[in-house]
Amino acid sequence: MSFDNHIIGNRIKKAREEKGITQELLAESMEVSNAYISKIERGRTPVNLNNLDKICAVLETSPEYILHGTNTTTDEYMRNEIIDMLKGCSAEKIKLIAQVIKPILEFKE
Structure with a gap:
């Protein structure tokens, strides 16, 4: 590696x-x-x-x-990973990502 x-x-x-x-x-x-x-x-x-x-x-x-x-020793590590992934994305990609994420967040278990 x-x-x-x-x-x-x-x-x-x-x-x-x-x-x-x-x-x-x-x-x-x-x-x-x-x-x-x-x-x-x-x-x-x-x-x-x-x-x-x-x-x-x-x-x-x-x-x-x-x-x-990644820093799995904190509760925020996945949130930070997602934020890092969004950096540099075009507005169009962010809009598409939001369309995918929104239904997931609205889903009631």
Whole structure:
């Protein structure tokens, strides 16, 4: 299994920004350079497992989310997956998706 460093870097950046943490603060807390964090976030360098663990601890996220885009340790993981899937969809596709989802949501069990 291979990993896309750009996708991993984007997930790290997103998690960092959601926590309101700067690259400098993340680097300082991990005892690495700001340039290293920047390279990871831009997909220029892979993150090793030891540093991935540190990043996840600081950002309070899971390696599962960083590596695979899912975080089953939270109740919101599927909601976030759906939101991520909708990003970049055209208005027409979103309209079609809404037409499919609406009857499901209205269905009474």
